[in-house]
Amino acid sequence: MNFKNVMTSTLGCAAISFPLILAACGDDSSSNSSDNTTAEDYKFSIEELEKMGVSIFDSADDLKKEKCGDENELETVYVKADSSFYMCDNGKWDNEFLEELPVFESMDEVGKCDEDREGMMFKMELPEVNGNTAYETFICEHGKWVSDFGGNDDDTEEVEEIVESDTAETVKTDTVETVAPKAVVKGTMTDERDGKTYQTVKIGKQTWMAENLNYKTSSGSYCYDDDEENCDKYGRLYTWVTAVGKTEKQCGDGHECDIGTSFVQGVCPSGWHMPKYVEWETLFKALGDSLTTGKALMAASGWGEDAVGTDDYGFSALPGGLRNNFGDFNGDGVRGYFWSTKQVNTNGAFYVDLFSDRVTATLYVYRKSYALSVRCVKGKV
Numbered sequence: 001m002n003f004k005n006v007m008t009s010t011l012g013c014a015a016i017s018f019p020l021i022l023a024a025c026g027d028d029s030s031s032n033s034s035d036n037t038t039a040e041d042y043k044f045s046i047e048e049l050e051k052m053g054v055s056i057f058d059s060a061d062d063l064k065k066e067k068c069g070d071e072n073e074l075e076t077v078y079v080k081a082d083s084s085f086y087m088c089d090n091g092k093w094d095n096e097f098l099e100e101l102p103v104f105e106s107m108d109e110v111g112k113c114d115e116d117r118e119g120m121m122f123k124m125e126l127p128e129v130n131g132n133t134a135y136e137t138f139i140c141e142h143g144k145w146v147s148d149f150g151g152n153d154d155d156t157e158e159v160e161e162i163v164e165s166d167t168a169e170t171v172k173t174d175t176v177e178t179v180a181p182k183a184v185v186k187g188t189m190t191d192e193r194d195g196k197t198y199q200t201v202k203i204g205k206q207t208w209m210a211e212n213l214n215y216k217t218s219s220g221s222y223c224y225d226d227d228e229e230n231c232d233k234y235g236r237l238y239t240w241v242t243a244v245g246k247t248e249k250q251c252g253d254g255h256e257c258d259i260g261t262s263f264v265q266g267v268c269p270s271g272w273h274m275p276k277y278v279e280w281e282t283l284f285k286a287l288g289d290s291l292t293t294g295k296a297l298m299a300a301s302g303w304g305e306d307a308v309g310t311d312d313y314g315f316s317a318l319p320g321g322l323r324n325n326f327g328d329f330n331g332d333g334v335r336g337y338f339w340s341t342k343q344v345n346t347n348g349a350f351y352v353d354l355f356s357d358r359v360t361a362t363l364y365v366y367r368k369s370y371a372l373s374v375r376c377v378k379g380k381v
Helices: 005-015 018-025 046-051 060-064 094-100 230-232 277-287 288-297
Strands: 076-079 085-091 093-095 120-127 132-141 144-147 185-190 197-205 206-209 237-239 320-323 329-332 335-344 348-355 360-368
Touching: 018 230, 060 076, 060 093, 120 230, 197 277, 237 320, 277 288, 277 335, 277 360, 288 348, 329 335
Parallel strands: none
Antiparallel strands: 076 085, 085 093, 120 132, 132 144, 185 197, 197 206, 320 329, 320 335, 335 348, 348 360
């Protein structure tokens, strides 16, 4: 089963901190789960996993015989002996990506598996075994949370802190206040490099560009379908490497890349920077209703026939589509993809995914060689 656009996305909602699954993926208060629901109620058999297209291997040694290359990069399979999922990552099968999943104590905290959460993952804490904390990993598959039958982790992850862009002051995620649409402050900024003027919007303590960046670089940026009119309409599409201001040799697919922990200006104008993963989380949390984050961020026009965008905060996200690593373009008019600076491995990085007829916004993962839209955040590097 190839999860390039689904299971890979699990790493997106998989993310590191608790707020993401609530803010980006949604907190379904209408969940039918009860206080008595346990992990056992959500397990699938090996046969059922096979029916869903998940490749099954008896052991890790058997899996080693299966080629891991460009043709199945980011494909995920299940190994029975390990009771674990493995992902094809940069030429080898790896199961360490599961370590970054968010942890919950019960299904009531997570909510219902629906089409908007398809492919998302989390871990549930189980009773301690011999002093070690045990976890069970779940995936949202076809309306049900699928268990991978266990796994252990001796480490306790700390929730990441969020950096407020305008002040560079560090705050905890639970201090981010909900912002009413009428409280946003709209403005403009001019990119001194080419004289282009952009609409801006201040939501809480963050100031974002309210238009997609359209600064032409010497390489690594594109107009959709190589048509300049699409750059005027949607802004340019940037590879992750170009977006963070690096070269292919420094940070391209397959390369270890250290961009530090501070703000990254990258392709953004002076005084602005590429959004961190946690800055997207801050934005989601500021909007309040996690179930309608995408709807509130999407422009009220310019999307497909079934578009649900209401642009409540003036963020005006547009469906600029993407360019994949083969040079093909797709998704304009129905999908909006926006980079963050956070990498998941040597090949992938997190981005925000908006879909014309979905009310949620989700943090997913794509290859760094894909070209996506960029929204810059105010704050000096």
